[in-house]
Amino acid sequence: xxxxxxxxxxxxxxxxxxxxxxxxxxxxxxxxxxxxxxxxxxxxxxxxxxxxxxxxxxxxxxxxxxxxxxxxxxxxxxxxxxxxxxxxxxxxxxxxxxxxxxxxxxxxxxxx
Amino acid sequence: xxxxxxxxxxxxxxxxxxxxxxxxxxxxxxxxxxxxxxxxxxxxxxxxxxxxxxxxxxxxxxxxxxxxxxxxxxxxxxxxxxxxxxxxxxxxxxxxxxxxxxxxxxxxxxxx
Numbered sequence: 001x002x003x004x005x006x007x008x009x010x011x012x013x014x015x016x017x018x019x020x021x022x023x024x025x026x027x028x029x030x031x032x033x034x035x036x037x038x039x040x041x042x043x044x045x046x047x048x049x050x051x052x053x054x055x056x057x058x059x060x061x062x063x064x065x066x067x068x069x070x071x072x073x074x075x076x077x078x079x080x081x082x083x084x085x086x087x088x089x090x091x092x093x094x095x096x097x098x099x100x101x102x103x104x105x106x107x108x109x110x111x112x
Numbered sequence: 113x114x115x116x117x118x119x120x121x122x123x124x125x126x127x128x129x130x131x132x133x134x135x136x137x138x139x140x141x142x143x144x145x146x147x148x149x150x151x152x153x154x155x156x157x158x159x160x161x162x163x164x165x166x167x168x169x170x171x172x173x174x175x176x177x178x179x180x181x182x183x184x185x186x187x188x189x190x191x192x193x194x195x196x197x198x199x200x201x202x203x204x205x206x207x208x209x210x211x212x213x214x215x216x217x218x219x220x221x222x223x224x
Contacts, residue, residue, distance in 0.1 A: 034212060036215070043116075043202050043215035043216050044215045045215070046213070089155065091155075096167070096168065096209045096210065098144075098162070098206055099157055099160050099168045100145075102147075104154045
């Protein structure tokens with residue numbers, strides 16, 4: 001089955017700096033890659049996703065890049081703010097977006 | 113537009129008992145997936161339903177079961193509870209199995 005590895009497990013940045021979280025996946029059939037943000041006591045919130053027919057997608061301060069050849073994808077957050085502090089999860093799935101394999105999560109701390 | 117609603121939010125059960133968790137998807141969404149989240153195992157896929165049919169099942173014992181009703185609401189049941197079943201159970205809904213999934217707040221189950 002699919003295996004998703006996520007790095008780093010913890011990340012601490014100064015407010016205003018950029019943060020990058022990287023994931024690799026094993027199943028070349030995977031073609032949908034969502035990213036979720038989970039705050040304490042809440043469920044994961046979808047923040048951005050990308051499908052395999054595009055290499056990059058941006059939404060304001062957040063961007064995701066995908067390299068299908070190398071089987072890795074990354075989340076980039078620019079101009080970080082304290083409210084960006086949370087646990088971030090990457091995931092990968094095939095045609096079935098409802099069945100995703102998740103990475104282990106990255107705890108991002110943005111220091112004011 | 114209301115989000116995914118999971119009830120109850122918290123549950124405490126005794127070993128050997130059974131439990132039923134409920135999920136109401138976003139209006140118009142017909143696909144529901146369930147995940148178990150624990151500190152040790154992360155987010156693990158349990159099962160997925162679409163139009164009252166189970167489409168996929170994760171690697172969990174038969175004590176874990178679920179169903180979906182004609183109004184797309186879903187329930188999952190865990191019988192003969194074990195201490196290791198203590199977890200946050202998350203439900204995600206999507207329009208169909210091929211579009212982005214949105215999570216509820218989860219049900220925190222504690223088995224004592």
